[in-house]
Amino acid sequence: MKNTKKNTVTFREGILSVTLFAYGSSAVMGINLRIEQDAWIAILAAAVITIPFFLIYSRIIVLFREKNLYEISEILLGKIGGKIVSALLTWYCIHLAALVIRNFSEFIQISSMPETPQIPIAIILMLTSAYLASSNMRSVGKWSVVCIFIIFFLMIFTFAASIKHFKIDDILPIMEYPLKKIVMSSILVVSFPYLETVVFLCIGETLKKDCKPHRVHLYSLSLMVIMFLMVFFRNITLLGRKMMEISYYPSYLTARIIEVGGFATRMEGSISLNFLIGGITKIVVCIMAAANGLKSIFNFANYRTMVLPSALFALALSTILYSNTMEMYNFIKYYAIYAMPFQIVIPIILWIAGEIYTRKKNKAPLN
Amino acid sequence: MNKRSARKACFLLLSIIICLYLTGCWNYRGLDQMNIVVGIAVDFNKAENLYDLSFEVASLAGANKESGIVGRIINAQGKTIFDAIRNAKRKEADKLFFGSPHVLVINKYLASEMGILGVIDFFLRDGEGRESMCVAISQEETAAIIIESTEGAIEMVSVNLHEIMREEKNIMGSAAQMEMYKIFSELSSKKRSVLLPALRKVKNGDSIVSEANGSAIIKEDKLVGFLNPDQSKYALMAQGELKSSIITLGLTHNLANDISLEIFKNKAKKSYKIEDGKIKVKIEVENHVAVSENQSFINLKDEKEVEKVEKAAEEKINKNIQSVVSTMQERYNADVFGFGEMIYKRDLKFWEEISERWDEIYPTLEVEVKSKVKIRNTALIM
Amino acid sequence: MFKFLSKMREKKEREMEDTFSKFNDPFKEIKVSTLLEDNMDMCKKSFSDMDVIKFREIKSQKEDSFKAFIVFCGGMVNTDTIGTNIIKPLISCNFAKDNIDIDAILKGTLQVVDFSTTDSFDKIVESVMSGDTVLFIEGCFKAAVLYTKEYSLRAVEEPENEKVIGGPREGFNESLAQNLTQVIRRARTNELKTKILTIGRRTKTEVCVCYFDSLVDKDILKDLLIRLNSIEIDAILDANYITELIGDHRYSHFRTTGYSERPDAIVAKLLEGRIAIFIDGSPMVLTIPYLFIENFQSSEDYYFNFYYSTFARLLRIAAFFLTIMVPAIYIATEAFHQEMLPLQLLIRMAQERQSVPLPAAIETVIMLIVFDVLRETGVRMPSNIGQTLGIVGALVIGDAAVQASLIAAPMIIVVGVTGITSLLVPRLNSPIIFWRFFLLFLSATFGFFGFTIGTSLLFIHISNLTSFGVEQICLDANFSLRNIKDIFVRAPINLMVNRPDSLTSNATRQLEENVNE
Amino acid sequence: MVIIIILVLFVSISIYNWFTLLKSSGTLERIVYFSLTFISFVILILHSFDVKIPSPTNGIKFVIESFFESIKEY
Incomplete structure (x- = not known):
């Protein structure tokens, strides 16, 4: 009876779900930045770039407790401005969900089921996510706890298989690629998994009141960095840099060649579930955020009725996004720029406006 | 709310799945509808410009539970590798299944003229294929002959060969087993050459079987030559990749060698320095060994005598590695030890300067070999 | 869910008023008459075509004007009690018709352990059908309901479904009273509350809600009572009827109530702050709230x-x-x-x-x-x-x-x-x-x-x-040792200091003092 | 085949969701719900008939390329 009514997650669940969200599709797409052994620099640099933005996100949460980005923008930018911003953000959430659905259906088709068309795969992926999204946030919290344990287990398991082959030579020479290219790559990392967590702001009222949001963000950022570095080192050690470079799904390929004690080989079928649960989390959060957006644009009482239509729309969108896999990969660089307004511009505007708004509000009673 | 949506989602999924199930399953393939490929041999028919592939598949029909499973060969020709694989289906009711092939044997002419990367591309690309299969070069006229089983065989040849190559590294070290994905990664890194196992047919008792016979040198994806088992052992030792092996010494001027040393641990370190514009490479090899055979009546209780044995072993190793290295440099110009890669990793700028001329520089490198042998014990008796 | 509950409560209140008036046939309005003849006719009419119902007229030996008769259901009563403790004293009594005081008779003459009086035929029918004997006396406008229940029951034996190697062998049987006895015998304290409700329009099954006053979560208890009271059904023949009627997720395949046939298991659950529901006629006793892990627990876990x-x-x-x-x-x-x-x-x-x-x-x-x-x-x-x-x-x-x-x-x-x-x-x-x-x-x-x-x-x-509003899986990221003590492992008994805190208002077991020493 | 699956999906959604929706929600909610579902349905059906539908990806690419010329080379 006690904590069930509250649609909130605890501090640690918050960290884990944010991490899982970011880990989601990057795990399967791989931290594949076309800069071979220098990728780890990009991962770390990206984390440093991300920190101020994460602090801004946390500040927004602190300023407007229990409100989501849509409500905040309506407070700050007025009714019409707020609705426009909400519509943009909703579009971004749905688009992101569609991108992830497409990534995964593409991955599953290539990796294990070449003859199965993508639509049925996408449909059951979408339905599962819609089911979780229409449950409450606490179920998402539990889901992340369990999933992160599975992911960690598999990661450590595969990492352990690589650690005895690891040589420091593998990441030499440092900075082979020009600085410009490395910076570009880190911008990709910033926009691709890290800053996508802006979607969490769109759900709102998820974190328990006593948690400090900046700690949630920073903890999960460090977890993400650790996981991405582990993935990177594992892949480069086991696959070799060239093989890692040319594969669409390096982690999957790594799973294929791991052998344990000579009898357990080719476990990729079971290890790809690791990618899948990350992907589901990401789709779920996006759909929830999109449904929340629709709710605040049209002033509905409950976001749950909007879950299924947004999921369906994301599904439909995912089928027409790309005409082939290569296009999907090439889109990543465009995505970095495309996502900037949603990940950076809107939050910064809202933050500044929010600071001014709260100052004014605090002053008002004194006069 | 949850209740209702839960029910809904379940019903929904169930109905869709049942629908799918009734209308057919795309990727469902029964185990009974497949030929399990365990080995592949690739030849090239120059006259007709076709790839000539032989597959060893597990022959299930004749086998019963008591006897072992033998392989049978399926031959197919095609304009590309994949074409040949699909052509094989014309003769067989069941599709070929490439989930667990163990070896890929490549014809030596094909390897020396057309290169091996083209051949392995299909197997790396295919979702079903196995990146970790062993690649070997046939020393016989065709590759197909290697995986052909002889009269009275009780096991599949390819599985056997895979075991032989796998164990070779741990027991004799005369052939360098290498997985497909590693070959790809190594060959595409800086001007590197690799060693692959070489296979031939020999007489063994009444039958003719395949055996590992040293290594094939692949330079920039083309075969340039072979090393005999002894040479490849020292080549591996210089790379520090030997798991175990034997060094024999002849100390007392007998006709035969009289001491066997069993290697337990092999470490190698490469370094380079530039002196007067010349690159000097140093290979330091360290071996931990045990005396496992002593026909020479040398008193191994005496530490001085032991030191003598160590010295002799060190000299032998130095000499042999030196000779392998110079063969590589002068005869084949193949950088199997990864000197170029070492320079690239340590000093990127320098490498960029010299990488264009690496093929000229490599044969002129001064290589110094320094080995160290430590006798750990003398087994059970003195 | 709040909505659901408040709706339920409203509905219930509305209906409590007119429930009984609606369906309780002609007898509801009829009261006991002072004339014995009328009462007798009424009884005969009520129990027409029911040959198990026995009538016995009684006349006093000493006082001619004293007339009475008793009604009871054959096979459900202890005939010895009726013979020696009811009929015999009445025959030998000497009350006159005009100064009859039914209370005095009940208190002074009859030797039964429990009695009550009523004037409604509705109640009389129910009492007779449940094994009591009803006594009418000429000149009285009330009838006496005398406790004479006795029917044959299955003996207390080890339940087939929950056999154990160690631990007590007793199991519940089909009698509510005996089942309660078995529980009370194991928990001899007045903190153990037992509330009896009657559910089922036709079967009038007695359902007993049992809990430890000091341990139970009052919200859950209130929720349960509301749900039980809003049950509208003809018959309750087994515990599963209740389960399906009060569960949170009616269409889920997972259980939302626990059950056991073992008194020791039920007492253990009560002591964790849960509520037990006894249903007359069913050896299964339900416990709520139900946690998912209880699917994997067995009472035997604690005896090994x-x-x-x-x-x-x-x-x-x-x-x-x-x-x-x-x-x-x-x-x-x-x-x-x-x-x-x-x-x-x-x-x-x-x-x-x-x-x-x-x-x-x-x-x-x-x-x-x-x-x-x-x-x-x-x-x-x-x-x-x-x-x-x-x-x-x-x-x-x-x-x-x-x-x-x-x-x-x-x-x-x-x-x-x-x-x-x-x-x-x-x-x-x-x-x-x-x-x-x-x-x-x-x-x-x-x-x-x-x-x-x-x-x-x-x-x-x-x-x-x-x-009942409690999450079946309490999977917090804050995994603390305290929470998993009785989940994936069965901790030593001296370490299980706390009750599962999502269930109870009083999470510390009394044991703690001993542990601290 | 795929068309059958899509039809089944939408039919079952309509059976299990629309009726409850019709009973218990406002007009606007219904309009949004049905329009989104309908758009998705049309897109999916057209896609499975191999009708080329303009993808938002191309639009995004076009806009970004006209702002940042150099991205093509990266």
Whole structure:
């Protein structure tokens, strides 16, 4: 009876779900930045770039407790401005969900089921996510706890298989690629998994009141960095840099060649579930955020009725996004720029406006 | 709310799945509808410009539970590798299944003229294929002959060969087993050459079987030559990749060698320095060994005598590695030890300067070999 | 859910007023008359065509004007009591017709342990039907209800379904009073509250809500009472009727109430702050709220050494997952991911499959159904035929089918493992059957991808489950030792200081003081 | 085949969701719900008939390329 009514997650669940969200599709797409052994620099640099933005996100949460980005923008930018911003953000959430659905259906088709068309795969992926999204946030919290344990287990398991082959030579020479290219790559990392967590702001009222949001963000950022570095080192050690470079799904390929004690080989079928649960989390959060957006644009009482239509729309969108896999990969660089307004511009505007708004509000009673 | 949506989602999924199930399953393939490929041999028919592939598949029909499973060969020709694989289906009711092939044997002419990367591309690309299969070069006229089983065989040849190559590294070290994905990664890194196992047919008792016979040198994806088992052992030792092996010494001027040393641990370190514009490479090899055979009546209780044995072993190793290295440099110009890669990793700028001329520089490198042998014990008796 | 509850409450209040007036036939309005003749006629009319009902007229030996008669239901009463304690004193009494005081008679003359008076025929009918004797006296406008219940009952014996090796052997039987006795005997304190409700329009079944006043969560208790009171049904014949009527998720295959036939188990649950519901006529006692982990707990866990109990509990948890996943995993590897099998195994399985006519997925479905048929038959059959069944199962299906190449041998292993493990968790029977086939279908269409999706759905479903507002899975990221003490492991008893805190208002066991010393 | 699956999906959604929706929600909610569902349905059906539908990806690419010329080379 006690904590069930509250649609909130605890501090640690918050960290884990944010991490899982970011880990989601990057795990399967791989931290594949076309800069071979220098990728780890990009991962770390990206984390440093991300920190101020994460602090801004946390500040927004602190300023407007229990409100989501849509409500905040309506407070700050007025009714019409707020609705426009909400519509943009909703579009971004749905688009992101569609991108992830497409990534995964593409991955599953290539990796294990070449003859199965993508639509049925996408449909059951979408339905599962819609089911979780229409449950409450606490179920998402539990889901992340369990999933992160599975992911960690598999990661450590595969990492352990690589650690005895690891040589420091593998990441030499440092900075082979020009600085410009490395910076570009880190911008990709910033926009691709890290800053996508802006979607969490769109759900709102998820974190328990006593948690400090900046700690949630920073903890999960460090977890993400650790996981991405582990993935990177594992892949480069086991696959070799060239093989890692040319594969669409390096982690999957790594799973294929791991052998344990000579009898357990080719476990990729079971290890790809690791990618899948990350992907589901990401789709779920996006759909929830999109449904929340629709709710605040049209002033509905409950976001749950909007879950299924947004999921369906994301599904439909995912089928027409790309005409082939290569296009999907090439889109990543465009995505970095495309996502900037949603990940950076809107939050910064809202933050500044929010600071001014709260100052004014605090002053008002004194006069 | 949850209740209702839960029910809904379940019903929904169930109905869709049942629908799918009734209308057919795309990727469902029964185990009974497949030929399990365990080995592949690739030849090239120059006259007709076709790839000539032989597959060893597990022959299930004749086998019963008591006897072992033998392989049978399926031959197919095609304009590309994949074409040949699909052509094989014309003769067989069941599709070929490439989930667990163990070896890929490549014809030596094909390897020396057309290169091996083209051949392995299909197997790396295919979702079903196995990146970790062993690649070997046939020393016989065709590759197909290697995986052909002889009269009275009780096991599949390819599985056997895979075991032989796998164990070779741990027991004799005369052939360098290498997985497909590693070959790809190594060959595409800086001007590197690799060693692959070489296979031939020999007489063994009444039958003719395949055996590992040293290594094939692949330079920039083309075969340039072979090393005999002894040479490849020292080549591996210089790379520090030997798991175990034997060094024999002849100390007392007998006709035969009289001491066997069993290697337990092999470490190698490469370094380079530039002196007067010349690159000097140093290979330091360290071996931990045990005396496992002593026909020479040398008193191994005496530490001085032991030191003598160590010295002799060190000299032998130095000499042999030196000779392998110079063969590589002068005869084949193949950088199997990864000197170029070492320079690239340590000093990127320098490498960029010299990488264009690496093929000229490599044969002129001064290589110094320094080995160290430590006798750990003398087994059970003195 | 708030909405749901408040709706329920409103509905209930509205209906409490007019419920009884609506359906309780003609007797409701009729009161006991002072004339014995009228009462007798009324009784005869009420119990017309009911030959088990006995009437006995009584005349006093000493006072002619004293007339009375008793009504009781043959077979449900103790005839000795009626004879010696009711009829005999009445015959020998000397009250006059005009100064009759029914209370004095009840208190002074009759020798029964419990009595009450009533003037409504409605009540009288109910009393007679439940084994009491009703006494009418000439000149009285009230009838006396005398306690004479006695009916034959099953003896207290060890429950068949929850046999244990260690621990008490007593089990509940079908009498509410006796069941309560067994519980009260184990918890001799006035903190143990028992509230009796009557549910069922026709059966008028007594349902007793039992809890520890100091431990129970008052919100849950209130919620339960509201739900019980809003039950509208003809008959309550077993505990499962109540389960299905008050559960949180009526259409889920998972339970939302616990049950046990063992008084010791019920007392243990009560002591954790749970509420027990006794239903007259059912040996099953329900407990709420129900946590998911209770599916894997057994009362025996607490009667054995904790190392062994922990092992057994982990085994049960593993068995649950095995029994729903093994067929699915088998199909996924067999039909989609053959490369996962080591070569030797792959070849052996392919060999087995060569001569088998059906696709593996359909074969699995058939075999699983066959297994369930065998199991169901075994349950319904007299125990001496059970052995024959075993032979049929093992020989015909196991051996002959494989010999005839109708079924592949690995399938027998898969079905065997699936079947045996399902027996380890009897409380999860219905979800197991549903999810097993669900996962199987998904795996047969999408391989491991489908399997993962199915498993995710299972997990989401379980994490959505609640029981009386309490989450069935309390999976916090804040895993503390305190929370897992009685979940995945069974901690030593001296360490189990706390009750599960989502259930109770008083989370500390009394034991703590002893531990601290 | 795919068309059948899509039809089944939408039919079952309509059976299990629309009726409850019709009973218990406002007009606007219904309009949004049905329009989104309908758009998705049309897109999916057209896609499975191999009708080329303009993808938002191309628009995004076009806009970004006209702002940042150099991205093509990266």
